[in-house]
Amino acid sequence: MAILPILEAPDPRLRLISEPVDTFDDGLRTLIADMFETMYDAPGIGLAAIQVGVPKRLLVIDLQDGAEEDQEPVRNPRVFINPELFDPSEEINLYSEGCLSVPEQYADVERPARIHARWLDQDGKQHEEALDGLLSTCLQHEMDHLEGILFIDRLSRLKREMVLKKLEKYRRSRKAA
Ligand code: NI
Numbered sequence: 717m718a719i720l721p722i723l724e725a726p727d728p729r730l731r732l733i734s735e736p737v738d739t740f741d742d743g744l745r746t747l748i749a750d751m752f753e754t755m756y757d758a759p760g761i762g763l764a765a766i767q768v769g770v771p772k773r774l775l776v777i778d779l780q781d782g783a784e785e786d787q788e789p790v791r792n793p794r795v796f797i798n799p800e801l802f803d804p805s806e807e808i809n810l811y812s813e814g815c816l817s818v819p820e821q822y823a824d825v826e827r828p829a830r831i832h833a834r835w836l837d838q839d840g841k842q843h844e845e846a847l848d849g850l851l852s853t854c855l856q857h858e859m860d861h862l863e864g865i866l867f868i869d870r871l872s873r874l875k876r877e878m879v880l881k882k883l884e885k886y887r888r889s890r891k892a893a
Pocket of ligand 1: 814815816817857858861
């Protein structure tokens with residue numbers, strides 16, 4: 717396994733529309749294992765393939781419950797290949813989102829509270845589930861990446877510019893450190 721470099725905004729590759737996965741082979745399994753290792757190392761709770769430069773409709777999520785409560789996080793790795801969403805709830809959820817491609821920046825984003833999702837696992841088997849809570853928010857955030865959309869695109873222009881300014885400042889401090 718390997719930790720892969722994560723693309724950061726405004727890298728133009730983050731704007732690509734990802735292509736469906738059509739081959740379920742060892743190459744795909746290696747990429748998935750590397751994506752989990754990269755995500756855990758970052759650390760983060762979700763990662764889309766395009767964030768490591770691969771424009772495929774593949775994402776990994778692990779909410780690692782307990783990670784914030786000073787206890788050993790419980791790992792529950794989930795792989796979503798060629799995911800589709802349907803029947804979003806009218807009820808909206810507000811969550812302070814972050815993104816490994818927009819490091820150390822957080823902002824409130826509104827999304828449907830509940831959704832239905834259909835996807836393939838790494839063996840090409842189809843799954844369907846109703847999702848809510850953080851998993852629903854996280855999956856919708858990661859699926860935006862497949863369309864070249866970042867969470868900052870869902871903010872007002874004023875807020876987006878504020879976040880980008882803070883990101884520049886963060887980058888300068890990271891370089892100086
Ligand atoms: Ni993200």
